[in-house]
Amino acid sequence: MNREELIMVCCSDLSGQVKGKAFPAADLPARMARGIGWVPTNAQITTFNTIADTPFGALGDLLLIPDPNAEVAVDWGDGGPTEHWFLGNILETDGEPWACCARSMLGEAVQALAAETGLRVKTAFEMEFQFREPHEEFGSGFGLRGFRHKKGFGEAYMAAMRAAGVEPDSFLKEWGDRQYEVTMHPTRALHAADEAVIMREMARATAARLGERISFTPVLDPGGVGNGVHIHMSLMEPDGTNVTWDPEGTGGLSKVAGHFVAGMLHHLPSITCLTAPSVISYGRLVPHRWSAAYNNLGHRDREAAVRICPVVETEGADIASQYHFEFRAGDSAATPHLQLVALIRAGLDGIRKEMAVPEPTHEDISELSDEELAARGIRKLPGTLEEALALFEADEEVRSWFRDPFPEIYLKHKRSEIAHVAEMTEEERHAAYSAAY
Numbered sequence: 001m002n003r004e005e006l007i008m009v010c011c012s013d014l015s016g017q018v019k020g021k022a023f024p025a026a027d028l029p030a031r032m033a034r035g036i037g038w039v040p041t042n043a044q045i046t047t048f049n050t051i052a053d054t055p056f057g058a059l060g061d062l063l064l065i066p067d068p069n070a071e072v073a074v075d076w077g078d079g080g081p082t083e084h085w086f087l088g089n090i091l092e093t094d095g096e097p098w099a100c101c102a103r104s105m106l107g108e109a110v111q112a113l114a115a116e117t118g119l120r121v122k123t124a125f126e127m128e129f130q131f132r133e134p135h136e137e138f139g140s141g142f143g144l145r146g147f148r149h150k151k152g153f154g155e156a157y158m159a160a161m162r163a164a165g166v167e168p169d170s171f172l173k174e175w176g177d178r179q180y181e182v183t184m185h186p187t188r189a190l191h192a193a194d195e196a197v198i199m200r201e202m203a204r205a206t207a208a209r210l211g212e213r214i215s216f217t218p219v220l221d222p223g224g225v226g227n228g229v230h231i232h233m234s235l236m237e238p239d240g241t242n243v244t245w246d247p248e249g250t251g252g253l254s255k256v257a258g259h260f261v262a263g264m265l266h267h268l269p270s271i272t273c274l275t276a277p278s279v280i281s282y283g284r285l286v287p288h289r290w291s292a293a294y295n296n297l298g299h300r301d302r303e304a305a306v307r308i309c310p311v312v313e314t315e316g317a318d319i320a321s322q323y324h325f326e327f328r329a330g331d332s333a334a335t336p337h338l339q340l341v342a343l344i345r346a347g348l349d350g351i352r353k354e355m356a357v358p359e360p361t362h363e364d365i366s367e368l369s370d371e372e373l374a375a376r377g378i379r380k381l382p383g384t385l386e387e388a389l390a391l392f393e394a395d396e397e398v399r400s401w402f403r404d405p406f407p408e409i410y411l412k413h414k415r416s417e418i419a420h421v422a423e424m425t426e427e428e429r430h431a432a433y434s435a436a437y
């Protein structure tokens with residue numbers, strides 16, 4: 001059968017879904033310049049394909065412009081259709097970045113950080129996901145048996161990631177039932193967010209190709225483990241020098257990295273709706289799930305919102321180049337660009353105000369009383385998406401990091417998602433999210 005190649009230009013949208021439009025490959029040069037038409041109300045299509053309350057209605061036009069630095073071109077080597085798409089920015093028809101384009105927002109946040117501090121953020125995403133077939137034998141966490149069981153998947157997945165421009169770091173059988181984890185090598189923030197989208201999509205594409213089913217849902221089974229997104233970050237000079245470490249600093253953090261982390265933690269309750277944005281995300285952000293339940297800093301503690309990661313300290317090892325911290329209160333219902341916008345803006349505010357980084361916690365802080373937590377400046381993260389949205393809505397400072405109408409649009413979008421699943425049983429709700437992600 002004759003075929004004409006189609007190429008798609010995509011965005012990762014406010015629901016964490018990748019969407020766009022395709023065009024014949026012959027039109028690529030023209031499309032690189034003028035993009036393809038896009039509709040404002042698309043921002044209000046929820047992860048369940050319902051349309052949230054939209055101030056745009058049927059009105060307005062935008063352009064989705066492919067970025068040559070974010071191209072995915074994967075030939076699977078099996079004779080089937082290739083995977084060929086770009087991520088792009090959504091612009092107004094006059095070329096201005098659209099206020100609800102997560103990728104443009106991240107470009108602006110990265111520029112603001114560079115302009116004010118001269119620094120860049122180096123980032124790597126680590127993601128967990130689960131196979132959806134309940135009756136397979138996966139063996140125990142980190143086991144060779146579970147690894148071997150999905151080695152075919154893992155190898156096809158690594159090849160697809162690499163062909164798509166993502167440098168894989170590791171792939172493993174995680175502890176949870178049917179759970180695996182994938183991590184990329186660190187790179188500059190905008191690139192890392194693009195790669196995080198690509199990394200998720202290549203996992204889905206590989207699974208589809210092999211007739212398997214996976215999900216990045218924050219919680220697959222309410223009684224089971226969560227699927228986290230951990231965002232590793234360090235601050236660097238334009239030449240790539242890592243400036244995160246100071247052996248004398250609190251948590252081993254340099255002055256500037258300490259302020260950055262302090263800003264992330266200070267603002268975390270108001271931005272959790274952006275980093276963990278689904279209704280079921282909040283079943284994961286509770287104590288004893290190895291995720292994060294408070295806005296605390298931890299030193300190698302896997303229940304801290306921000307964890308200072310281990311480094312190789314053997315004689316002669318270069319600690320400064322390895323030093324970094326990891327944000328753990330994120331999941332794959334979010335668009336990675338939006339997660340980084342929130343974290344970078346919060347960190348920049350910490351630097352601006354020279355916020356003091358708290359001492360790392362060393363104990364199970366879920367056992368502390370409310371008074372003790374308050375005395376140490378630790379706040380519990382919101383317990384529901386409603387609560388998280390209310391904190392964002394009430395926080396004028398955080399909302400001011402975004403251009404109108406983004407805050408209003410996001411609140412409407414997410415409240416409509418809440419309403420959609422409100423009448424479902426817990427089981428139905430988790431099933432709906434696992435199908436969506």
Ligand code: GLU
Pocket residue numbers: 128225226227228229284289290291302328
């Ligand atoms: N599954 C845990 C989460 O929801 C993370 C486990 C780990 O990798 O430390 O974030």
Ligand code: MG
Pocket residue numbers: 128174181
């Ligand atoms: Mg893990």
